[in-house]
Amino acid sequence: MNQEARGQSSGARDPGPTESPSPDLPPPASGFADLHLHSSFSDGTYSPEELVSHAARHGLAAIALTDHDTVEGCERAGLACKAAGLEFISGTELTAEQNGNELHILGYFVDIRNSRLLSDLAEFQAVRHKRIHEMVARLNELNVPLEAEAVFALANCRSPGRPHVARALVNAGVCGSMDEAFDRFLKKNRPAWAPKMKISAQVAIDLIHRAGGLAVMAHPGLNRSDHEIPGLVKAGLDGIECFHTKHSSSTSEHYLQLAAQFHLLVTGGSDCHGLSKGKPLIGTVKLPYENVARLKARVASRGSRTPPAVGGD
Numbered sequence: 001m002n003q004e005a006r007g008q009s010s011g012a013r014d015p016g017p018t019e020s021p022s023p024d025l026p027p028p029a030s031g032f033a034d035l036h037l038h039s040s041f042s043d044g045t046y047s048p049e050e051l052v053s054h055a056a057r058h059g060l061a062a063i064a065l066t067d068h069d070t071v072e073g074c075e076r077a078g079l080a081c082k083a084a085g086l087e088f089i090s091g092t093e094l095t096a097e098q099n100g101n102e103l104h105i106l107g108y109f110v111d112i113r114n115s116r117l118l119s120d121l122a123e124f125q126a127v128r129h130k131r132i133h134e135m136v137a138r139l140n141e142l143n144v145p146l147e148a149e150a151v152f153a154l155a156n157c158r159s160p161g162r163p164h165v166a167r168a169l170v171n172a173g174v175c176g177s178m179d180e181a182f183d184r185f186l187k188k189n190r191p192a193w194a195p196k197m198k199i200s201a202q203v204a205i206d207l208i209h210r211a212g213g214l215a216v217m218a219h220p221g222l223n224r225s226d227h228e229i230p231g232l233v234k235a236g237l238d239g240i241e242c243f244h245t246k247h248s249s250s251t252s253e254h255y256l257q258l259a260a261q262f263h264l265l266v267t268g269g270s271d272c273h274g275l276s277k278g279k280p281l282i283g284t285v286k287l288p289y290e291n292v293a294r295l296k297a298r299v300a301s302r303g304s305r306t307p308p309a310v311g312g313d
C-alpha cells in the first residue's frame with residue numbers, strides 16, 4: 001500500500017484489460033485510487049479542480065468525490081479528471097442509522113442526474129440548514145453572538161455542517177481553533193449540539209441502488225458497528241471501506257477478513273477534507289486499482305441484470 005503509483009501516462013502500458021467501459025479513457029491496468037474525498041461542495045476546503053490536481057501530483061490513477069449529501073461537485077471533478085488523464089467515479093456520502101448506530105454510507109457510480117437522488121439529497125440539505133439554525137440558536141442562548149447567515153455565507157454550499165459552524169466561531173474570535181469549537185460547543189451532548197435527523201441504512205442503500213450506484217459502509221473502524229454488518233448485507237450493502245486514514249493496518253486487515261466472509265467489495269480512501277483538518281490527506285490512503293476494477297465489474301453486471309424501472313420510482 002505504500003508504493004507510489006507513477007508513470008500511468010508515460011507511454012509503456014500493458015496490453016490492458018479487455019473490458020473497457022469508457023470509450024474515451026481506457027482505464028489504467030494498475031496504480032492506486034483514493035475513493036473518499038470531500039470538496040468545497042460540502043465540508044472540504046479544496047475545489048473539485050484543486051482536489052484533482054493534488055490527485056494527479058500524487059500519481060493516483062482514479063479518484064471518487066464523496067461529498068456529504070450532494071453530488072454537485074461531481075461534474076466539475078469529472079471534467080478536471082478527464083483533462084488530467086485520471087479516472088473519475090461519481091459519489092456521495094450519506095449519514096444513516098441502523099438500530100440507533102450512526103453509519104456513513106458511501107454511494108459510488110451514482111447517476112448524478114437521477115431525479116429521485118437529487119430530490120432526496122435536496123431534502124437532506126434542507127435538514128442540514130435547519131440543524132445549523134438550531135445550533136446557532138443554542139449558541140445565542142449561551143450569549144455567543146453568531147448569525148446563521150454568517151455560517152451559510154462561509155459554507156457557500158448546499159451541504160453546510162458542524163465544521164462550518166466551527167469555522168464561523170473561529171472567524172468570529174469566539175474560539176481559537178476548530179477543535180476548541182467542537183470541544184466547547186459542537187460535539188455530541190455539548191451545549192450547542194443539535195441532533196441530526198438520519199435516514200435508515202436501508203433507505204440510504206435503496207436510494208444509492210436506484211441511482212445505479214453501489215452502497216459501501218464508510219470507515220467501519222470509526223463506528224464500532226461490526227454487529228450491524230450482517231443486517232446491512234441483507235439490506236443490500238455492496239462493499240466496505242477497509243482502508244481509511246483512521247484505520248490501523250490491523251483494523252484494515254480485520255475488515256478485509258469481514259469483506260471476504262460476507263462477499264463484500266473492498267474500497268478505501270483518505271477522507272480528505274482539504275486543509276480544514278490539518279494537512280491534506282489526499283493520496284495518503286492508496287487503494288490498489290484492482291479493487292476499482294471489481295467495483296466497475298459489479299456495476300456493469302448489475303446494470304444488465306436490473307429490469308428497466310416501470311412507472312418511475
Ligand SMILES: [Zn+2]
Nearest residue numbers: 093104218219
Ligand atoms: Zn464519514
Ligand SMILES: [Zn+2]
Nearest residue numbers: 036038093271
Ligand atoms: Zn467522509
